[in-house]
Amino acid sequence: MAVTRYGADGDSIGVEAVSGGGVASLVTVDADEQRLAWVYLSRVVEGPCPALSALIARVGVVEAARAVRECDLPESLRGPTERRRDVDRAERDLELMARIGGRVITPDDPEWPQWRLLGLTQLDPARDADAAVPLVLWARGPLSLQQYTEQALAVVGARCSSGYGEQVTAELAGELAAHGWTIVSGAAFGIDGMAHRAALAVGGPTIAVLACGVDRPYPAQHERLLAEIAETGLVVSEYPPGAAALKHRFLARNRLIAALSDGVLVVEAGVRSGARNTAKWARRLGRPALAVPGPITAAASVGCHRMIRDREAILVTRVDEIHDEVGPLRLSLPAGSEAGADLAGTRRPSSRNCPSPVPDCRNRSPTRAASPSTRCARHWSPSRSPGWSGRTVRAGSAPCERGRDRRVRSECA
Known part of the structure; x- marks a missing residue:
């Protein structure tokens, strides 16, 4: 599994690949790379996807994006991601938003309404597939x-x-x-x-x-x-x-x-x-x-x-x-x-x-x-x-x- 570590400056993130009781490796992830991963994944699935959110929580967004691209996924995610995993418009999406004066807000941003969305994490997605926090x-x-x-x-x-x-x-x-x-x-x-x-x-x-x-x-x-x-x-x-x-x-x-x-x-x-x-x-x-x-x-x-x-x-x-x-x-x-x-x-x-x-x-x-x-x-x-x-x-x-x-x-x- 991977554990995400934030740098003191907030701009660099370390993703520690953990095996058993120790840290196997440390990969430095640029903040821009992480944002691109969020944007890419927001197109891969249709709306709320509890299974993808769970994967991101376990391994981090960059590793989750890699797993989706390579179809290195649990069975529950292969179907929902199969249609769009080869479509990566992240950079174009960010450029378009910049042109129209918009932005993407991710769970890593201070603007993310974490407290407001907390209630969605308490609902059972098995009862309603929409009962999930949005990716971005x-x-x-x-x-x-x-x-x-x-x-x-x-x-x-x-x-x-x-x-x-x-x-x-x-x-x-x-x-x-x-x-x-x-x-x-x-x-x-x-x-x-x-x-x-x-x-x-x-x-x-x-x-x-x-x-x-x-x-x-x-x-x-x-x-x-x-x-x-x-x-x-x-x-x-x-x-x-x-x-x-x-x-x-x-x-x-x-x-x-x-x-x-x-x-x-x-x-x-x-x-x-x-x-x-x-x-x-x-x-x-x-x-x-x-x-x-x-x-x-x-x-x-x-x-x-x-x-x-x-x-x-x-x-x-x-x-x-x-x-x-x-x-x-x-x-x-x-x-x-x-x-x-x-x-x-x-x-x-x-x-x-x-x-x-x-x-x-x-x-x-x-x-x-x-x-x-x-x-x-x-x-x-x-x-x-x-x-x-x-x-x-x-x-x-x-x-x-x-x-x-x-x-x-x-x-x-």
Whole structure:
């Protein structure tokens, strides 16, 4: 086996090949070589791979990369690595990330959110193959991933959101972000996009976790939104540059949204919504899953109501209730005000413009209209809503055409 030893300067690493009770040899490994090994292995397997992570823990990343290239592997790793072990784009991947202002974050880096991801190591991968720590994380943006996930809340929900859902999201996410909480979401249509916009509108931190490479804006209509997040916040993925957004990657991505947060807040979710999957990951990680109720006639809130009824989520309606469940919230409420009552007025957001709204339903589906209970908001603006005076968030609407609606639900973002 091999034991990794770090040099005092942090730039050189010794890998000691241990046999029995003694050290057989000492091989000096350059830090650049180690980084290239991480990047190479991130392409060899598809997403989380507990078996490869275990191999790296035993022999070190450089030795693991050598074993993969030479197919000197246990049986459990030969299948998962066979297809891509001859593909080594590590140097090109790093060059591409440098061109777009991005970086790769490895478990050897100070920015690695080790504490946040620790919960994934306590889960049984035999129960769920996605229950594993990512090999590396790719990132674009100025925020430190480790620092800005110390106090974070995931806000997720329906793609085909209603005006009610978007207003609630804007109020809650905006106020949390204004008081130092990082808003984590998946940059999808509807609730996800509104959560990011609300944080940006108040100058607060936000992190978008993608199911594709960080160089590929997904959905394409959110290219401007993702560009603004990358400018002031952070866009993160465990998938290498160029990776496409595939169905199974959304399911794996959901665990990262939950793992990087203190809890998960669901605002609107259908029966089969992927937001419920994210809430499930929160529960498995021992973190609170919260849900906002909606009208009992609204199909967009059926998933939230079911989670609340089945005690899979805690009902919340105000910021102070979220605070009670996920931890300390440093609010400075006006003297004499009732805690949690119209918190939108306790701090004025910045006046900078936010990205353009998501596409209008009418332009996406000229021949089909969504049912009244699932129709997206088309022209709602938070600035016209009570308790939202002065905010600059603009809401659009997500595609609601029936075929499209079924497809995005199956992606489970």
